[in-house]
Amino acid sequence: MAAFSTVKFLMSLLIISSLSAVQCCEKITFVNSIAAASLSSTPTPEDVLPITTINGCLEPGSGLEEAVRIAIMNSSVPILYPEAVKDLAKLEVLNLDFNGIKEITPGAFQNLPSLKALTLVGNKIKMIPAGIFNGLTVSFLSLSNNSISVIDPAAFDNMPNLRTIETEFNKISTWSPSWFTNSPNIVTVSFAHNKIASLPGNAFANLKGTHELDGYPVGTAINLSNNKISMIDSLAFQGMGQIGYLDLHKNSIKMLPTHVFSSLSTVGTLILDENKLDCLSEDFLNSLPPVNYISANGNSWNCTCLDAVKSWSKMHGGIINVQIDDMNCATKKMKGILDFVQNMKDMKTKFASMKFQALENATAGGTMVP
Ligand SMILES: *[C@@H]1O[C@H](CO)[C@@H](O)[C@H](O)[C@H]1NC(C)=O
Ligand SMILES: *[C@@H]1O[C@H](CO)[C@@H](O)[C@H](O)[C@H]1NC(C)=O
Numbered sequence: 001m002a003a004f005s006t007v008k009f010l011m012s013l014l015i016i017s018s019l020s021a022v023q024c025c026e027k028i029t030f031v032n033s034i035a036a037a038s039l040s041s042t043p044t045p046e047d048v049l050p051i052t053t054i055n056g057c058l059e060p061g062s063g064l065e066e067a068v069r070i071a072i073m074n075s076s077v078p079i080l081y082p083e084a085v086k087d088l089a090k091l092e093v094l095n096l097d098f099n100g101i102k103e104i105t106p107g108a109f110q111n112l113p114s115l116k117a118l119t120l121v122g123n124k125i126k127m128i129p130a131g132i133f134n135g136l137t138v139s140f141l142s143l144s145n146n147s148i149s150v151i152d153p154a155a156f157d158n159m160p161n162l163r164t165i166e167t168e169f170n171k172i173s174t175w176s177p178s179w180f181t182n183s184p185n186i187v188t189v190s191f192a193h194n195k196i197a198s199l200p201g202n203a204f205a206n207l208k209g210t211h212e213l214d215g216y217p218v219g220t221a222i223n224l225s226n227n228k229i230s231m232i233d234s235l236a237f238q239g240m241g242q243i244g245y246l247d248l249h250k251n252s253i254k255m256l257p258t259h260v261f262s263s264l265s266t267v268g269t270l271i272l273d274e275n276k277l278d279c280l281s282e283d284f285l286n287s288l289p290p291v292n293y294i295s296a297n298g299n300s301w302n303c304t305c306l307d308a309v310k311s312w313s314k315m316h317g318g319i320i321n322v323q324i325d326d327m328n329c330a331t332k333k334m335k336g337i338l339d340f341v342q343n344m345k346d347m348k349t350k351f352a353s354m355k356f357q358a359l360e361n362a363t364a365g366g367t368m369v370p
């Protein structure tokens with residue numbers, strides 16, 4: 001009898017301890033979520049761990065303490081609560097794409113000392129408060145294809161290894177000059193396909209314009225294509241030093257402030273295609289620092305100005321590509337000629353019909369026509 005109750009006691013202890021192994025975190029984030037994991041970041045078949053079902057949090061005890069890469073995808077994970085992922089010493093790549101995540105709570109990622117890449121693509125995240133990514137060791141962070149409209153000014157501070165950040169296809173409307181404080185190693189920033197309407201002064205002052213990668217200098221690339229930018233502060237690029245690649249295609253830029261790039265020592269490539277530029281003034285062109293290449297096709301050029309831009313470009317090694325606009329302009333000129341010809345034709349027709357009517361009138365009146 002005594003032996004039996006001891007066994008029962010031990011068994012209940014076992015049950016309690018196995019329960020606590022899967023529910024150690026404050027709040028349950030994962031419910032029957034399927035995790036694919038491996039023992040290296042570029043797995044060979046031998047490295048792949050068996051598919052694991054996660055209940056509770058991703059932490060030691062969930063069977064993935066040795067994992068270097070973990071992907072929880074196509075599950076339903078509405079909220080990442082504090083400590084959703086924690087204490088995984090070897091974890092380098094964490095992929096949480098397409099899980100319907102609506103919210104990430106500050107503190108969701110805790111003590112992940114090896115983490116290099118974190119992707120949260122294709123979720124339903126609406127806002128990024130501070131306290132989620134700060135202090136993480138990641139070099140790659142992707143938040144693309146969410147519904148993010150608000151990002152706290154401190155959301156990306158103190159990320160010492162961050163090299164690439166992507167937030168494409170969201171609803172971000174405001175660019176904060178405070179982003180990236182103490183995150184000095186960012187080389188690529190893409191906010192393409194958002195709703196940013198203006199670039200304020202010192203917009204990129206926290207970014208270094210150039211980096212050394214494997215012994216070579218690499219210029220910082222900023223992708224703001226497919227936004228709604230119509231206003232660029234004349235001090236927007238102040239404090240950046242230089243720029244490697246600036247993609248502003250498909251915005252609503254009508255004019256660039258004369259000295260907007262004057263503070264930079266060099267500009268690598270500047271993409272201004274498909275905006276509403278009608279002119280790049282001579283003062284603007286003459287105040288440019290050394291530029292490698294500018295593309296500005298598909299704008300609404302004043303043809304007189306375009307001719308001036310072209311001759312300036314010719315004198316500077318052909319650095320400005322406006323060939324398609326040249327055609328637009330030629331088409332405009334051609335259209336002018338065509339309009340003139342059409343007017344002449346119309347007048348001729350009118351004149352002819354008047355003559356015909358006079359003839360008819362005369363005939364109807366019985367007067368003989370010579
Ligand atoms: C998630 O779904 C996509 C598309 O159906 C598929 O390509 C991918 O392999 C899935 N991932 C996992 C981990 O199930
Ligand atoms: C992101 O959204 C765009 C536009 O809807 C789509 O073309 C693209 O394939 C999406 N990317 C991913 C990774 O789902």
Ligand SMILES: *[C@@H]1O[C@H](CO)[C@@H](O)[C@H](O)[C@H]1NC(C)=O
Pocket residue numbers: 168190192193223224225245247
């Ligand atoms: C900027 O992003 C858009 C959309 O993803 C892409 O098509 C374009 O190639 C990117 N530009 C650069 C310079 O990478």
Ligand SMILES: *[C@@H]1O[C@H](CO)[C@@H](O)[C@H](O)[C@H]1NC(C)=O
Pocket residue numbers: 302303304305
């Ligand atoms: C086009 O530019 C020229 C010279 O820069 C200027 O004199 C003219 O008024 C402009 N035309 C229009 C329609 O803005």
Ligand SMILES: *[C@@H]1O[C@H](CO)[C@@H](O)[C@H](O)[C@H]1NC(C)=O
Pocket residue numbers: 354355357358361
């Ligand atoms: C022809 O006659 C009609 C009606 O009498 C008149 O309105 C019209 O002005 C005439 N046209 C010419 C060209 O004389």
